[in-house]
Amino acid sequence: MLHPHIHIHINFPMVLKVIGWLLMIESAFMVIPFATCLIYGEADFKCFALTITITAIAGALMTFGIHPRRTDMGKREGFLLTALVWVFFSIFGMLPFIFSVEPISVSDAFFEAMSGFTTTGASVMTSVEALSHGILMWRSLMQWLGGMGIILFTLAVLPMLNYSGGMQMFNAEVTGITHDKIRPRISQTAKGLWGVYFVLTLILTLLLWIGPMSFFDSVCHAFSSMSTGGFSTRDNSVGAWNSDYVKVVITIFMFLGGVNFSLMYRASFGDFKCLWRNDVFKSYLRIVLVTYVMFVIAICHQGQVKSIESITIEPMFQIISTITSTGLTVNNFESWGTFVLALVFLLMFFGSCAGSTSGGAKIDRLIYLLKNTRNEIYRCIHPNTVLSVRVNGKMVPNDIVSKVIAFLCIYVMIIMLGGIVLTACGIPLVDAFFSSFSCVSNTGLGAGVTGYGESYEIIPDIGKWILSLLMLTGRLELFTVIILFTPGFWKK
Amino acid sequence: MRIIIAGAGEVGSHLAKLLSREEQDVTLIDQDAERLSIIDANYNLMTIQGSPTSFDVIAGSGAAQCDLFIAVTPFEARNVTACCIAKGIGAKRTVARIDNYEYMRQSHREFFNRIGVDSLIYPEYLAAKEIVTALERTWVRNWFEIHNGELIVVGVKMRENSELEGMQLKELAMKQHLFHVAAIKRNHETIIPRGDDYFLANDIIYFTSRREHIDEIRRMCGKKQNDVKKVLIMGGSRIALRLTALAGDKYKFKIIDIDKEKCIRLAERCPDARIVYGDARDIDTLREEGITDIDAFIALTNSSEINILASLSAKEYGVRKTIAEVEDIQFISQAESLNIGTIINKKLLASSHIFQLLLDADSESSKFMALADADVAEIEVRPKSKITKGAVKDLHLSRDMTIAGLIRDGKGMLVSGNTIIQPGDHVVVFCLQGAIHKIERLFN
Numbered sequence: 001m002l003h004p005h006i007h008i009h010i011n012f013p014m015v016l017k018v019i020g021w022l023l024m025i026e027s028a029f030m031v032i033p034f035a036t037c038l039i040y041g042e043a044d045f046k047c048f049a050l051t052i053t054i055t056a057i058a059g060a061l062m063t064f065g066i067h068p069r070r071t072d073m074g075k076r077e078g079f080l081l082t083a084l085v086w087v088f089f090s091i092f093g094m095l096p097f098i099f100s101v102e103p104i105s106v107s108d109a110f111f112e113a114m115s116g117f118t119t120t121g122a123s124v125m126t127s128v129e130a131l132s133h134g135i136l137m138w139r140s141l142m143q144w145l146g147g148m149g150i151i152l153f154t155l156a157v158l159p160m161l162n163y164s165g166g167m168q169m170f171n172a173e174v175t176g177i178t179h180d181k182i183r184p185r186i187s188q189t190a191k192g193l194w195g196v197y198f199v200l201t202l203i204l205t206l207l208l209w210i211g212p213m214s215f216f217d218s219v220c221h222a223f224s225s226m227s228t229g230g231f232s233t234r235d236n237s238v239g240a241w242n243s244d245y246v247k248v249v250i251t252i253f254m255f256l257g258g259v260n261f262s263l264m265y266r267a268s269f270g271d272f273k274c275l276w277r278n279d280v281f282k283s284y285l286r287i288v289l290v291t292y293v294m295f296v297i298a299i300c301h302q303g304q305v306k307s308i309e310s311i312t313i314e315p316m317f318q319i320i321s322t323i324t325s326t327g328l329t330v331n332n333f334e335s336w337g338t339f340v341l342a343l344v345f346l347l348m349f350f351g352s353c354a355g356s357t358s359g360g361a362k363i364d365r366l367i368y369l370l371k372n373t374r375n376e377i378y379r380c381i382h383p384n385t386v387l388s389v390r391v392n393g394k395m396v397p398n399d400i401v402s403k404v405i406a407f408l409c410i411y412v413m414i415i416m417l418g419g420i421v422l423t424a425c426g427i428p429l430v431d432a433f434f435s436s437f438s439c440v441s442n443t444g445l446g447a448g449v450t451g452y453g454e455s456y457e458i459i460p461d462i463g464k465w466i467l468s469l470l471m472l473t474g475r476l477e478l479f480t481v482i483i484l485f486t487p488g489f490w491k492k
Numbered sequence: 493m494r495i496i497i498a499g500a501g502e503v504g505s506h507l508a509k510l511l512s513r514e515e516q517d518v519t520l521i522d523q524d525a526e527r528l529s530i531i532d533a534n535y536n537l538m539t540i541q542g543s544p545t546s547f548d549v550i551a552g553s554g555a556a557q558c559d560l561f562i563a564v565t566p567f568e569a570r571n572v573t574a575c576c577i578a579k580g581i582g583a584k585r586t587v588a589r590i591d592n593y594e595y596m597r598q599s600h601r602e603f604f605n606r607i608g609v610d611s612l613i614y615p616e617y618l619a620a621k622e623i624v625t626a627l628e629r630t631w632v633r634n635w636f637e638i639h640n641g642e643l644i645v646v647g648v649k650m651r652e653n654s655e656l657e658g659m660q661l662k663e664l665a666m667k668q669h670l671f672h673v674a675a676i677k678r679n680h681e682t683i684i685p686r687g688d689d690y691f692l693a694n695d696i697i698y699f700t701s702r703r704e705h706i707d708e709i710r711r712m713c714g715k716k717q718n719d720v721k722k723v724l725i726m727g728g729s730r731i732a733l734r735l736t737a738l739a740g741d742k743y744k745f746k747i748i749d750i751d752k753e754k755c756i757r758l759a760e761r762c763p764d765a766r767i768v769y770g771d772a773r774d775i776d777t778l779r780e781e782g783i784t785d786i787d788a789f790i791a792l793t794n795s796s797e798i799n800i801l802a803s804l805s806a807k808e809y810g811v812r813k814t815i816a817e818v819e820d821i822q823f824i825s826q827a828e829s830l831n832i833g834t835i836i837n838k839k840l841l842a843s844s845h846i847f848q849l850l851l852d853a854d855s856e857s858s859k860f861m862a863l864a865d866a867d868v869a870e871i872e873v874r875p876k877s878k879i880t881k882g883a884v885k886d887l888h889l890s891r892d893m894t895i896a897g898l899i900r901d902g903k904g905m906l907v908s909g910n911t912i913i914q915p916g917d918h919v920v921v922f923c924l925q926g927a928i929h930k931i932e933r934l935f936n
Binding site: 166167168171181183184185186188394397 | 494512515517518519525526532533534535536537538541
């Protein structure tokens with residue numbers, strides 16, 4: 001008889017042991033930037049060698065040094081582990097920045113690493129071209145890892161998490177309201193999603209490499225575009241190549257990065273109909289097209305039509321980059337006027353489909369909200385009508401609708417709260433709210449958009465830590481992080 | 493193995509959880525989204541909301557590639573329909589839960605195969621069979637016959653008066669080679685014992701032996717066989733109905749039920765049994781019906797708690813053998829420690845039956861056993877499988893399983909460390925929960 005364990009304490013030893021495993025995986029990934037340094041003959045190989053050693057030793061100590069008395073993990077451990085993994089990954093992921101030839105402060109490094117893993121793409125670097133190839137590779141790689149999810153990657157490769165505890169972590173990390181499984185077992189689901197992600201990244205790398213980019217730049221941009229993160233290898237970002245081909249290719253793949261990956265998994269098996277049957281995907285397309293028309297009108301109105309590209313590729317690039325929370329900007333974005341900026345805010349707020357690599361509150365929730373609002377308005381006149389929120393042909397239970405509304409309220413409150421705290425750190429009002437918004441939605445549009453400094457470097461240290469927390473909260477879709485701050489979570 | 497389960501009721505969800513723990517690919521179909529969402533969020537399996545008799549839903553669940561389709565909704569007709577559809581779509585093997593004894597007849601087997609139902613499970617029938625075995629042998633907790641009774645696994649509760657009490661397993665092994673101790677259940681936990689483990693009072697010990705040595709086991713455990721004639725059944729459930737039909741006139745049954753309508757129906761369907769309309773929780777009713785001189789008391793109401801408590805009070809009135817249906821799996825272990833003779837659980841019986849199908853063994857010749865946290869399976873050894881690669885002691889079997897015995901050329905024999913298992917042998921494996929997939933690896 002297996003007795004259901006009565007959870008009195010949170011199983012900390014087991015949580016740390018699993019994190020140890022994950023750190024060893026992280027150290028394995030660090031070999032890639034290490035090798036990059038060696039290939040380019042850069043002095044930064046030392047910083048990676050040191051980081052790999054530290055991370056691997058720390059991971060091994062935690063894994064083999066801790067002997068938990070029980071191995072079960074429940075809901076609490078699932079939430080705690082998921083949130084902690086992202087923090088631990090950022091702590092060890094920031095080491096290369098600290099040990100590099102041109103070191104940056106701990107606050108800066110942690111911000112950069114967290115911004116990487118959460119695919120926010122906000123940077124403290126004023127000039128990335130001054131950085132070594134290894135560091136650039138590591139920044140992009142962090143985004144790639146964080147894009148699909150660290151836990152999800154582990155579920156795909158480590159059989160040890162393949163039980164119900166792994167389920168909790170899957171639910172805590174994957175974005176969206178409900179989590180579709182594409183295959184019966186969680187490891188197969190994770191493998192499927194990572195498989196799609198990997199193949200798309202590979203195709204993007206090849207496409208970029210065929211174009212004007214070097215192999216190194218192609219890989220870095222493939223990593224940061226597919227994960228909708230937005231780190232670049234040039235100060236001028238994608239604009240540096242001055243190539244329409246690069247922009248078009250990256251636009252297409254950022255768009256794909258904003259689509260639900262389980263949907264793409266199904267489509268990759270020839271079931272393209274599932275895309276057209278999916279309300280969220282259809283809305284995603286519609287939003288993109290409608291905002292495109294509005295952008296074009298706004299650009300024309302501002303008299304910024306200089307060439308055919310400025311009303312085709314450039315606005316499209318900007319829209320996709322914003323809605324998928326990548327956060328890349330085209331060169332003359334500021335000249336399009338404030339209406340465009342307002343539209344950008346709206347796109348940032350909702351982001352794209354749940355289950356994708358993008359940030360924001362997700363279109364799924366927007367649909368639930370709008371359909372529910374429509375019902376409520378109709379009910380004002382016909383109070384006895386029984387109405388339901390229908391998405392993808394299925395009725396959504398009321399408790400899910402109320403969870404979505406709660407999510408959106410908390411989402412706005414967190415942005416506000418973050419903004420208020422940042423103003424206390426001495427940041428001007430508009431910029432404080434904008435950076436808070438930009439970090440919670442994981443977009444990472446430069447602070448430069450609001451005309452406050454060139455990069456996030458200008459924000460005081462305490463502000464960087466707050467923004468890091470906001471990024472994590474946004475990436476794990478609020479509840480996973482917020483629950484850790486409730487006393488009920490820790491109570492026996 | 494890809495398994496689709498239609499129906500997330502008691503049996504269905506229990507099976508789904510169990511099979512997902514056994515590292516099988518499980519998809520669970522049910523109409524009730526709420527019921528599914530709880531399982532979906534906590535177990536490593538996929539759920540699909542929809543009608544189990546819809547072509548689209550069954551095809552969408554991947555029936556075309558599935559190895560086993562199990563229909564266990566509460567409705568027999570739906571289960572059969574679902575199996576027909578699944579088989580039509582391409583399921584390799586289908587199982588339907590039924591509720592009609594007629595369907596189990598051998599002569600109808602061919603008909604069911606033709607329409608696409610490969611196997612039938614009838615949990616109430618399995619439970620009734622289990623009860624009959626328990627009535628025949630009052631001194632055992634569990635009795636499992638393997639390969640037409642060539643080998644027998646018995647679970648016996650150890651009392652202080654037993655001569656085995658306090659003895660070490662290896663001492664016993666030096667004395668005799670008539671039986672093998674496969675497992676010991678101690679304080680809610682089943683262990684696979686080693687030579688240096690002791691027998692303690694209140695353990696339930698699982699012996700494997702040949703039929704002729706069973707009496708020796710009984711003697712060593714200090715048990716007596718009581719012949720049962722008068723049986724009192726509390727609750728006129730489907731199991732009770734099945735039981736009276738199965739046992740025929742071997743026993744004198746008296747069924748007490750609280751529902752008058754039900755009593756009238758029972759009276760119509762069980763001509764041999766005496767039906768009493770009354771509340772069996774009431775001591776006076778029990779006394780009136782002669783609780784003091786009956787031989788066995790069987791509690792089969794819907795409530796596990798009532799069954800357990802009623803069995804305990806029957807024991808106080810001097811009833812030698814008590815049997816209780818306990819459907820809440822959490823309670824089984826508690827009930828076992830409370831001195832209830834035999835515990836019946838439909839879910840475990842059904843799921844063990846399905847495990848047997850999974851292992852592809854011949855479910856006809858062996859009685860498959862269901863314990864709360866362990867299973868016994870009879871498996872035919874295929875040529876070149878890992879288990880034939882050496883003497884048992886050199887195979888380094890994992891600690892959660894043991895080879896309890898084997899059947900070679902139709903003859904049961906015990907296994908020692910030096911035995912080399914040959915292809916074609918039927919091996920009886922005793923394994924703790926979650927280890928069945930390891931067995932598969934060993935035998936394929």
